Amino acid sequence: MHELSVTENILQITLKHAQQAGAKSVTDVHLVIGELSSIIDDSVQFYWDMITENTICQSAQLHFTRIPAKMLCQNCKQEFTIEHGPIPCPSCGSVNLRVIQGEEFWVDSIEIQKEE
Structure with missing residues (x-):
């Protein structure tokens, strides 16, 4: 359910920047999401379609780019990429690890159509 509040924040950020740029409409919103974040693309898309009705973002397409998870071993300083949860x-087999990539989440870019 937290995807609703996340999606509302995406909409607020998008509207703010689109309005500052003099947008007539928003056509595309590009999101970057780390693999370890708990954000579910389909849920964000579902809420986006619902909450953007009657806004300049109504027809905007969401684009999701996933960043792989990367860990750092605190014992041997080895960096490695993981696919599904910490391993x-x-x-060296240590579980003394630190996440160095994969928890990110941001609006990367917004494409708009301007008033003519």
Whole structure:
């Protein structure tokens, strides 16, 4: 359910910047999401379609770019990419790990049509 509040924030950010740019409409919104974030693309899309009705974002397409998760072993300093949740270090087997990439979430860019 937290995707609703996340999507509302995306809409607020998009509207703010689109209005500052003199947009007639927003055509595309590009999002960057880390693989370890709990954001579900389909849920964001569902809420986006619902909350953008009667706004300049109504027909805007969402584009999702996923950033892979990367860990750093605190013992041997090995960096490695993971696909599904934390795993032991492939170099030394330690579970003393720190996430260094994969929890990101931001609006990367917004495409608009301007008033003519």
